[in-house]
Amino acid sequence: MHLRDSESDAIFRSEVREWLRGAVASMPTPPSPDDWPGRRSYDAKWQRMLFDAGYAGINWPAEHGGRGATPTEHLIFLEESAAAKAPDVGVGFVGQMHAGPTIIAEGTDAQKSHHLRGILTGDHVWCQGFSEPGSGSDLASLRTRAFRDGDDYVVSGQKIWTSHAVAADYCEMLVRTDPNELKHKGISWLIMPMDLPGIDVRPLVTVHGSTEFAELFLDEVRVPVANLVGDENDGWRVANVTLSFERGTGFVGELLDTTNVFQELIQYSKASSRNGKTIWDDDSIRREVGIIGADLDALWAFTKRNVSQGARGGMVMGSGSGFKVAFATTQHRLGDLALRVLDRASLSMDDLGGEPTGELVHSKLHAFAISLGGGTTQIQQNIIAERVLGLPRER
Amino acid sequence: MDLQPTDDQAALVEMITAFAADRFSIETVRSFGEQGGFDRSRWAELAALGTFGISVPEEQGGVGLHFIDAVLVHEALGASLVPGPLVAATLASGVIDGVIDGTVVPCIINVGSEGPLLVENFRSSDVLLIIDDQGVGLARCDDATGVDIGHPTDPTTPVTILDSLPKTERIGDSDLARAWRRRGSLLASAQLAGNSAGSTKLAVEYAKEREQFGRPIGSFQGLKHLLADSWIRTEMARSSVWAAGVTIDEPEVGSIDRAIAGARLTSARAATENAKTCVQVHGGMGFTWEVDAHLFLKRAWVLETQFGSIDDAAEDVADLYATR
Numbered sequence: 131m132h133l134r135d136s137e138s139d140a141i142f143r144s145e146v147r148e149w150l151r152g153a154v155a156s157m158p159t160p161p162s163p164d165d166w167p168g169r170r171s172y173d174a175k176w177q178r179m180l181f182d183a184g185y186a187g188i189n190w191p192a193e194h195g196g197r198g199a200t201p202t203e204h205l206i207f208l209e210e211s212a213a214a215k216a217p218d219v220g221v222g223f224v225g226q227m228h229a230g231p232t233i234i235a236e237g238t239d240a241q242k243s244h245h246l247r248g249i250l251t252g253d254h255v256w257c258q259g260f261s262e263p264g265s266g267s268d269l270a271s272l273r274t275r276a277f278r279d280g281d282d283y284v285v286s287g288q289k290i291w292t293s294h295a296v297a298a299d300y301c302e303m304l305v306r307t308d309p310n311e312l313k314h315k316g317i318s319w320l321i322m323p324m325d326l327p328g329i330d331v332r333p334l335v336t337v338h339g340s341t342e343f344a345e346l347f348l349d350e351v352r353v354p355v356a357n358l359v360g361d362e363n364d365g366w367r368v369a370n371v372t373l374s375f376e377r378g379t380g381f382v383g384e385l386l387d388t389t390n391v392f393q394e395l396i397q398y399s400k401a402s403s404r405n406g407k408t409i410w411d412d413d414s415i416r417r418e419v420g421i422i423g424a425d426l427d428a429l430w431a432f433t434k435r436n437v438s439q440g441a442r443g444g445m446v447m448g449s450g451s452g453f454k455v456a457f458a459t460t461q462h463r464l465g466d467l468a469l470r471v472l473d474r475a476s477l478s479m480d481d482l483g484g485e486p487t488g489e490l491v492h493s494k495l496h497a498f499a500i501s502l503g504g505g506t507t508q509i510q511q512n513i514i515a516e517r518v519l520g521l522p523r524e525r
Numbered sequence: 526m527d528l529q530p531t532d533d534q535a536a537l538v539e540m541i542t543a544f545a546a547d548r549f550s551i552e553t554v555r556s557f558g559e560q561g562g563f564d565r566s567r568w569a570e571l572a573a574l575g576t577f578g579i580s581v582p583e584e585q586g587g588v589g590l591h592f593i594d595a596v597l598v599h600e601a602l603g604a605s606l607v608p609g610p611l612v613a614a615t616l617a618s619g620v621i622d623g624v625i626d627g628t629v630v631p632c633i634i635n636v637g638s639e640g641p642l643l644v645e646n647f648r649s650s651d652v653l654l655i656i657d658d659q660g661v662g663l664a665r666c667d668d669a670t671g672v673d674i675g676h677p678t679d680p681t682t683p684v685t686i687l688d689s690l691p692k693t694e695r696i697g698d699s700d701l702a703r704a705w706r707r708r709g710s711l712l713a714s715a716q717l718a719g720n721s722a723g724s725t726k727l728a729v730e731y732a733k734e735r736e737q738f739g740r741p742i743g744s745f746q747g748l749k750h751l752l753a754d755s756w757i758r759t760e761m762a763r764s765s766v767w768a769a770g771v772t773i774d775e776p777e778v779g780s781i782d783r784a785i786a787g788a789r790l791t792s793a794r795a796a797t798e799n800a801k802t803c804v805q806v807h808g809g810m811g812f813t814w815e816v817d818a819h820l821f822l823k824r825a826w827v828l829e830t831q832f833g834s835i836d837d838a839a840e841d842v843a844d845l846y847a848t849r
Contacts, residue, residue: 131534131593132527133771133778139526202526396847410847413840420839423846424787428761431768434528442529452757508746514756515749519729522744 133434135206142199143206146185150214153179157217164341170255170297173220177252186250187226189377194234194242195250201377201440205433208379212386219383221294225249225256227380228372229302232319235371236360241321245300257298259289259322259346260369267509269304270313270366274348276305276320282352283307283320285328288345291503295331295344298324303353308363319365321357328352338495339479376445378436381457384500385433388457389426391493392464394486395419399471401485409471418467425460432456448518451510458501465494528767530597537579537594538601544574545605551817557608558681563649565630568609572627576602576611581619586626592708596715596770600763603719603796604726606817606824608681610646612712612831613654616705620696621652621663632666635706635832636690645827647685648673655693656702656709662693679823710832711769711785714792717828718762721795724803724821725755732806742806751802758795765791786833786841793835796825 135143157176161168180186189204190196199207211218219226230249233241248254265272274287285305292301301322308316322329328351334343360368396419399409409415436449468490469476481488501507515521530538548570556562579595581587588594595615602611613633614624623629632650634642636657644653653669655662671687678684697705729752732743742748769784800822804811811818829835 131530131767131771132775133768134775135526205526393846396843400847413836416843417836417839419846420786420842421790423783423842424765424790424839425761427768427784427787427842428765428791431528431764432761434526434768435764438527438529441527448756449760452760455753456757456761508750511750511753512746514753515743518756519743519752521729521732521749521752522741524744524746 136202139202139206142203143210146207146210147214149183149185150210150216153183154214154216160217166296166341170221173217173222174252174255176217176220177222177250181251186252187230189375189379190230190234190250194246201379201437204377204379205382205437208382208386212383212390221255221297222249222252224258224293224298224302225254225300228258229256229300229321231372231375232302232368233321233359235375236319236368238356238359240356241359245321248299254300255294255298257292257295257301257324257344259292259301259303261289261291263288263290263345267506270317272304272306272317274303274305275309276307276318276353278307278355279352281355283318283355283358285320285322285348285351285353287348289348290334290343290345292331292344292346293342295324295346296333296341300324301346304365304369307365311363314366316363317365317369318362319359319368320353321359322351322353323357326351326353336495337498338492374444376450377440378433378438378445378449378453379440380450381453382433385426385429385457388461388464388493391468391486391490392419392422392426395464395468395471395490398485398487398490402471404473415467415471418463422460422464422467425456425463429453429457429460448514451505451513452518454500454504455507455510455514458497458507461493461497461500465490465497468494528764528771534594534597537590538597541574541576541598541601542605544571545602545607549605549607551606551820554606554608554681554820558677558679558683563609563630563646563683565627568630569627571607571609572614572625577614577618577627578625579615581625585619587619592773593767593770596711596766599712599715600719600722600766603716603824603828604723606681606720606723606820610650611716612709613646613650615712616709617652617654621654633709634687634690635709642671642687642690643674644671644685644687645682647671647687648683653691653693655690656705658699658702660695660699661697661701661705663696664691664693668692679820679827681820681824682827706832707781707785708773710789711766711773713828713831714762714769714785714788715766717789717792717796717825718759718766720821720825720828721755721759721762721792721799724796724800724818725752725759727817727821728752728755728799728803728806735808748806751806755795755799755802758791758798762788762792762795780845783842783845786838786845789829789833789838790835790842793825793829793838797822797829800825 187196188199192198262272276283276285303320303322307318328349330347332345475487479488479491575588578587580592583589610632613631617631618625630650631652632646633654634644653664669691671685674684735742765788769788772784803818810816
């Protein structure tokens with residue numbers, strides 16, 4: 131086992147670092163969080179720079195326009211991007227991480243040639259229409275209907291947790307094409323252009339006031355049958371093909387952000403006083419910091435294990451679920467400590483006195499995004515119990 | 526970067542695990558804790574595998590691998606509750622003659638904190654190693670007097686309270702003392718990580734077999750979530766223990782002290798929490814001496830105190846984060 135870079139990885143790291151230094155410096159000031167047109171063009175500008183430099187689709191296969199980098203190189207790229215304070219993937223998230231890889235694996239040649247390049251250049255923004263108000267953890271119970279009518283599917287229903295829908299050009303949709311089949315059978319995967327008639331996008335504001343999510347109300351939206359990816363009624367399998375692309379890098383950006391918040395909390399504790407001494411002088415605070423710091427280091431090591439395993443061709447069953455639960459637990463613990471350290475300063479979600487106090491309150495609320503999004507902690511625990519430990523199913 | 530065991534490392538772990546299953550059954554482990562129960566020939570068999578000299582250079586009679594390999598071995602030993610002064614023997618191999626092949630059995634005391642002079646496995650040992658801030662000293666156990674504890678908390682770890690520290694021959698300076706404290710801490714943490722996996726395995730097996738309300742209790746989410754959390758704690762512990770082991774071998778990758786203190790925190794939590802879960806999953810039987818669940822818990826309690834307390838480790842991590 132090793133933690134040091136191999137010779138070729140060290141060269142890659144220094145090339146990336148060099149490029150990032152110049153590229154990041156050339157970016158304008160980021161737009162405000164709720165300025166979606168501004169965010170879209172900012173993210174697209176950065177994505178275009180990545181594309182021109184050969185870093186777009188870093189983990190995509192080279193024959194589909196990606197860089198074909200190894201999982202280790204991908205991790206290095208993310209580490210260096212964070213160190214350089216480079217923009218994150220932003221509105222490109224769904225396209226680059228999910229829709230693009232799905233089309234690579236299951237799309238027709240026409241779908242590939244129409245969509246992949248636009249995702250890589252940042253010209254096309256995607257959103258995801260999977261969850262429904264009645265289908266959260268039990269996603270396969272989804273009820274948004276798609277009737278075949280000539281060369282179109284006629285889609286009606288409701289989607290929720292559709293990230294970046296306001297800014298999106300396309301939506302990767304799971305729809306029920308066979309109402310007589312229960313659950314996983316009878317679902318299809320569709321590419322839905324967001325400018326079709328019958329789509330109503332209503333922003334959904336999260337507990338910390340952010341506006342990246344939306345609800346979609348779909349009223350007889352006519353989606354061409356040519357936009358079906360994979361076979362009709364085989365959409366559940368199609369939606370899961372991206373799992374086989376998972377190489378352990380999925381939460382690296384979030385983990386880097388959390389590590390930065392943790393450092394800010396330490397600095398704030400050292401700079402702030404209570405009862406005549408700094409908060410940092412309180413043993414109980416410092417010990418809690420130590421436990422969280424140890425967990426963050428363990429999460430980094432866990433990530434490196436998963437990436438190492440990914441480099442050997444595939445993740446170990448449950449390792450993604452286990453990482454996510456542990457990460458969510460640590461995020462919540464960090465957030466709890468932040469509120470304890472902030473005390474009355476936690477009454478403001480805006481930063482106070484030039485300190486990142488508001489950001490620390492945000493970080494606590496954001497912890498729920500990790501323990502709920504992409505399969506709740508409890509669903510992940512079920513997956514581990516049944517698929518890793520081999521415990522019998524409840525029913 | 527490659528933080529998964531190589532094929533050779535996986536084979537090494539498999540060999541130790543198979544040996545432990547064959548030669549250190551839970552009955553043997555229990556018998557080691559009895560008065561005079563330390564079996565020197567069994568200990569020598571363990572030594573003959575190269576267990577204690579894994580990272581000792583070949584010219585000194587060792588296997589010549591890296592420290593991470595010793596870490597993996599201790600993880601496997603911990604999973605099977607292999608008893609005896611495993612950490613002391615690993616630290617002293619290549620330094621004190623006869624330890625590497627099991628003919629000389631060492632025990633160790635890390636002086637620094639207040640309190641009684643408790644030594645694990647003293648009565649079964651030949652030599653006593655004393656670590657303090659100045660260095661490492663060596664004494665013959667025959668030159669020290671003490672009283673054996675009648676009821677050691679861990680029935681498979683005999684404990685003696687020394688009357689006083691004997692005079693020692695200095696065998697190393699403060700650098701060796703620091704190195705041994707670091708390495709000793711990490712080897713104990715590796716055993717804790719293994720312990721956490723061992724108790725989880727025991728609990729999962731029971732949850733699959735035991736039926737209540739007409740079905741296996743492992744089908745209930747209340748237990749599933751407990752056991753999934755155990756598995757996650759083990760994976761977190763292994764991650765930080767492995768990273769710390771590699772950091773000892775490749776010091777340029779990060780702070781050794783932070784990695785070691787962090788490994789102690791994650792592995793001690795995994796071992797104690799998972800063993801508690803193991804007792805709980807066994808229900809009333811888990812509260813009996815007969816079921817092995819308590820042996821994992823009590824061994825974990827012993828290991829988590831070795832080479833520094835949990836609170837010390839937490840403060841070390843905090844201070845090293847704050848000053849980086």
